Amino acid sequence: MHFHKYEKIWLTFGMASLVLFLSIVGVSAFSQDHTPAGGMTTIDPKKVNETAPFDKPGVTQLDDDTYQVAIVALAFGYTAPELKVPAGKEIIFKLTSTDVVHSFTIDNTKVNMMVVPGRITTKSYTFDKPGKYLILCNEYCGAGHHMMFTEIEVY
Amino acid sequence: MSQKKQSTEVNLKGTLVSVFIIGIIIIAMWFAVYGMYVAR
Amino acid sequence: MIAAQDRKLALWNIGVAYIAFLIGTLCGLLQVFIRNDALQLPSWLDYYQILTAHGVLLALIYTAFFIFAFFITGMSKSIGSFGPKVRLFSWIGFAVTTAGTVLATIMIVSGEASVLYTFYAPLKASGWYYVALALYVVGTWITSFALVGHYIVWKKKNKGQLSPLFAFMTITTIALWIIAGLGVVATVLFQYIPWAFGMVDTINVELSRSLFWYFGHPLVYFWLLPAYMAWYVVVPKLLGAKVFSDSLARLSFVLFILFSIPVGFHHQLTEPGISNFWKFLQVCLTFMVIIPSLMTAFSMFATFEIAGRKKGGKGLFGWFTKLPWKDVRFTSIFIAMAFFIPGGAGGIINASFQLNEVVHNTLWIVGHFHITVGTPVAMTFMGLTFWMIPYLTGRKFTKSMQKLGFIQVITWAIGMLLMSTSQHILGLLGAPRRTAYSGYNNHPSALEWFDGILTNHVTMAIGGSILFLSAMILIYIVVMSMFISPKAVREEDFVEFPMAESDKENTPKWLENWWIWIGIAFVLIIIAYAIPLSGMIHHAPPGSEGFRTW
Ligand code: HEM
Ligand SMILES: [Cu+2]
Ligand SMILES: [Cu+2]
Numbered sequence: 001m002h003f004h005k006y007e008k009i010w011l012t013f014g015m016a017s018l019v020l021f022l023s024i025v026g027v028s029a030f031s032q033d034h035t036p037a038g039g040m041t042t043i044d045p046k047k048v049n050e051t052a053p054f055d056k057p058g059v060t061q062l063d064d065d066t067y068q069v070a071i072v073a074l075a076f077g078y079t080a081p082e083l084k085v086p087a088g089k090e091i092i093f094k095l096t097s098t099d100v101v102h103s104f105t106i107d108n109t110k111v112n113m114m115v116v117p118g119r120i121t122t123k124s125y126t127f128d129k130p131g132k133y134l135i136l137c138n139e140y141c142g143a144g145h146h147m148m149f150t151e152i153e154v155y
Numbered sequence: 156m157s158q159k160k161q162s163t164e165v166n167l168k169g170t171l172v173s174v175f176i177i178g179i180i181i182i183a184m185w186f187a188v189y190g191m192y193v194a195r
Numbered sequence: 196m197i198a199a200q201d202r203k204l205a206l207w208n209i210g211v212a213y214i215a216f217l218i219g220t221l222c223g224l225l226q227v228f229i230r231n232d233a234l235q236l237p238s239w240l241d242y243y244q245i246l247t248a249h250g251v252l253l254a255l256i257y258t259a260f261f262i263f264a265f266f267i268t269g270m271s272k273s274i275g276s277f278g279p280k281v282r283l284f285s286w287i288g289f290a291v292t293t294a295g296t297v298l299a300t301i302m303i304v305s306g307e308a309s310v311l312y313t314f315y316a317p318l319k320a321s322g323w324y325y326v327a328l329a330l331y332v333v334g335t336w337i338t339s340f341a342l343v344g345h346y347i348v349w350k351k352k353n354k355g356q357l358s359p360l361f362a363f364m365t366i367t368t369i370a371l372w373i374i375a376g377l378g379v380v381a382t383v384l385f386q387y388i389p390w391a392f393g394m395v396d397t398i399n400v401e402l403s404r405s406l407f408w409y410f411g412h413p414l415v416y417f418w419l420l421p422a423y424m425a426w427y428v429v430v431p432k433l434l435g436a437k438v439f440s441d442s443l444a445r446l447s448f449v450l451f452i453l454f455s456i457p458v459g460f461h462h463q464l465t466e467p468g469i470s471n472f473w474k475f476l477q478v479c480l481t482f483m484v485i486i487p488s489l490m491t492a493f494s495m496f497a498t499f500e501i502a503g504r505k506k507g508g509k510g511l512f513g514w515f516t517k518l519p520w521k522d523v524r525f526t527s528i529f530i531a532m533a534f535f536i537p538g539g540a541g542g543i544i545n546a547s548f549q550l551n552e553v554v555h556n557t558l559w560i561v562g563h564f565h566i567t568v569g570t571p572v573a574m575t576f577m578g579l580t581f582w583m584i585p586y587l588t589g590r591k592f593t594k595s596m597q598k599l600g601f602i603q604v605i606t607w608a609i610g611m612l613l614m615s616t617s618q619h620i621l622g623l624l625g626a627p628r629r630t631a632y633s634g635y636n637n638h639p640s641a642l643e644w645f646d647g648i649l650t651n652h653v654t655m656a657i658g659g660s661i662l663f664l665s666a667m668i669l670i671y672i673v674v675m676s677m678f679i680s681p682k683a684v685r686e687e688d689f690v691e692f693p694m695a696e697s698d699k700e701n702t703p704k705w706l707e708n709w710w711i712w713i714g715i716a717f718v719l720i721i722i723a724y725a726i727p728l729s730g731m732i733h734h735a736p737p738g739s740e741g742f743r744t745w
Contacts, residue, residue: 001442001703006171007493013175014489017182018482018543024189025548026475036549038474039467042736075744099742100318101400103465103556107625107640110195112552114466116400117317118736121467134640138556138627140311142318142744143241146630149638166504169511170496177492181540188544191623192553 037113037123045117048072048098059085066090073102073115073137076144083135083152087127095121102141106152107134114139127154196689197268198276202587204285205264205271206677209584211293212260213673218300219252220666227614227659231652232632242631243309243745250312251303254418254568255331256296261576262421263289263338266365268583269424270342272692273359274349281345288338295330298323309745311629313411314387316403319741322391329383332376339369357707360441360697361428367448368420370713371413374720375456378409390741397738401468402731408459409724416455416484418568420448422575425528426495429579432693433525434502434518439494442702447487447494452712454484457723464551473727474548480723481546488539495532523600524693527578530608535571538563541619556629559622562615570611574604577669584676585690591683592676592690599672606665613649614658621650 003011028034048054053070058081060068067089072079074097085091095104095115102115106125113121127133137148196202222245228234229242236242267285271277277285302308307321314320314328346366349358357363382403390398427444431437438444460469460477503514519525541563544550554560581600585592626633626644635641645651683689705711 001446002440002701003443004165004167004493004497006167007443007490007497010171010174010178010493011486011489013178015486017178018485021185021543021547022479022482025478025550029471029475029549034549035471036474036552037465037467038469038471040470040734041467042734044737045739046737075742100744101315101404105556105625105627108195110192110549110552112465112555114463114555116404116467117739118400119467134625134635134638136627136635138629140243140315140318140629142742143243143309144744145243146632146635149635151638165497165501167497167500169500169514170493172511173496174489174493177536180536181543184537184540185544185547188550188553188623189547192550195553 033124034110037111037121039120039122041120041122042118043096043120045096045098048096053094054096057081059083062092066092068092068094070094071104073097073104073148074099075102075142076137076148078104078135078148078150080150083150085127085152085154087130087154090124090126092122092124100141101139102137102148103139105136105138107136109133112138130154196586196589197271197692200282201267201271201277204277204282204289205267206584206587208260208264208267208289209580209587209673210677211289211296212257212264213670215252215256215260215296216666217670219249219257220663222246222249222252223666224659224663227655229631230633231656232634233652233656239306241306241309241745243311243629244303244306246629247309247311248300248303251299253573254312254564258418258568258572258576259292259331259335261580262368262417263335265421265424265576265579265583266342266368268587268692269361269428269694270345270365272694273361274346277341277345278348281341281348284341284344285338288334288336288341290334291330291337292334295327295332295334298330299327302327306745313407315407316387316390316398316400317739317741318745319391319743322388325383325387325391329380329388332380332383336373336376339373342366342369357699357702357704360438360444360699361424361694363445363707364420364424364427364448366709367452368417368424370709371420371452371455372417374452374713374716375410375413375417378406378459379411382406397740399731399735400739401466402728402735404463404466405459405469405724405728405731408462409456410459411462412459413455415564415568416451418572420451422531422572423448423491425575425579426491426532428695428697429693430495430525430528431498431502431695433522434498436498436502436505436695438695438697439497439501441697441699442706443490443494444697445702445706447490449706449712450487451484452716453719454480454487456716457719458484458546460723460727461546461551464548465555468731469727473723477723478546478548480719482543485539485543523597523604524578524582527581527600527604528575530604531571531574531578534566534574534608534611538567538571542567554622556627557622558618558626558628561628562618562622565611565615565618569615570607574607577604577607580669580673581676582690582693584673585680585683586692588677588680589683589689590676590680591688593680596672596675596680599668603665603668603672606661606668610658610661610663610665612658613654614662617649617654617658620647621645624650 508514
């Protein structure tokens, strides 16, 4: 098998770029905790309303600098009373679904979480800027999918 | 054998430049989105 | 010309492909206008029904039937006419795949299956929709095995010889397709069908998603590799050149078998149930599958440059002007390749672990697959269609058809440029995909998305309309060259199958040792999937009942 000299240069350059990309995302993910939404906790999708933290959905302050937001997604909305969280504090979002797969996506942020029945999705995020943010579902969930949205207020 | 020689000698300068243009497009697009990620 | 019976087989496959294309692109047009709130549907029809049809008919049906038509034609041309058994099983495969297609279409049209082509549980369609999907995959497997049989016959007659490049690439693609199909067949047969017909009450959602994506990623390579085959084998002939390097072409295909399967988690990066370790491992494997595409990019430019220089192109880029731009068979494929540059670059971004959060399920993704499968693959198929149908029917590819061909590919390119650019930007701004109407009660953020020059509703509508016009021109060309264009009589009027020569003297024999490649592929699959999947099974939450939310 014979590689032209230029092809070797190109492939070396290409592979080096790929390694660079992987290193950037890998280091940022694992050493600075910028991992995508996820989590390994399971839940009975029929008992969501009796299971903590979803028995009392909404915002809870965990300590001085952390808040937890527990939300249940269902066709076609989110059970979340008033969503108001402070800017500059770590907000831990916890989501689950009582019916089909949805998403919980906050416009203009890194929060883009798939919500799967039987599972709890977790994502931690800190808002920089106060304001009202659009929350929407971007995973097809049925006839009302495009009407599944709400708002969060950051103060 | 002589054939092999020939293929090392073909002039592929244009090819080299072209693929590097692709490489630069890839890198530019990647860092653009990476920048958006970091900014969010 | 190849045997009449093989031609008939290929033509029937193309016929079904273009019926699917016709309906599928009509759906695409409707989608653009519904999304803009410019079209009110009658009450019996719903956006998501149309979107399901669009995805299924274009991404699954058009592609697969066209691919098999191409394989049948090329295999018959490169390693000889089919024997009676091969022919019989190819017809059976065709019939089963078609039956699946018809059944799926009926279920979608009757509103029993508005679950999109990804059919994520626990959305529960009619059980017959899943039966249809199983028939579709199994049908393609039957045709695949027929082609493998044909290849084995050739191998036995030509002991110790490397097969022609076209045959080698066909078998690679088929190997990939069969291994990939195992995942979707497993979930459909053992999870969806028992559940949808009420034999069991619940379904393991995360497992079904993972098995789907085990199939879903190699699915995109099942589309792409036949396009690459055209790039490697057909294009050099159009340039009057040989394949740039037989061994590198084969090597890149073999790498696709290895790395295109154990990577499905890159579609599940933002969901629970898979730990970051396994997600990242599959991200790394995904990056491996970029390498053969980097090799392909080099081979393509090298082929162009060598051919262009032979024709007198001077300087750094003089060869570029010497390419056969007036030959629509070439120009179409060249445009297809050009679209794949941003398409591939976008794919790298999508797979980049947490960067996926920026783009996941936004319109960016829709833009992305329209400039990967929707143009590079589809336009390569268009470029093949121009000559393949006349080749198979023995009709002329007339001057006027060639002109129309140019108009068709150029309009497609313009329409797609408008539509996909707009979708990419909208996605980065945050606009979601798969939404009937996209206004969110005129929420200020949503209004902002659609406020740009390239992102407003008009751009999308114009792009979609031009695309549909282009699709109809293509249908016209297809009908003409199938049934109406004048028969070729004189020798020079006959259309040839452009298949370039490929020097195999320096190609190592181990490249065609399938057991090595399939063996390594399975080892990689086990490494990437065994532990996370068994975790999903053994630590599963209570399953989900079905929901019908449409
Ligand atoms: C007339 C040409 C076409 C137009 C106007 C068009 C338009 C669209 C639009 C607007 C969507 C997004 C809908 C949404 O997310 O709400 C879409 C989705 C899609 N298109 Fe196309 N498209 C065309 C051709 C194609 C072709 C040729 C292919 C593939 C071979 C294709 C494959 C897909 C797929 C797989 C989806 C995703 C379906 C889903 O989300 O389930 N399209 N198309
Ligand atoms: Cu939804
Ligand atoms: Cu993929």
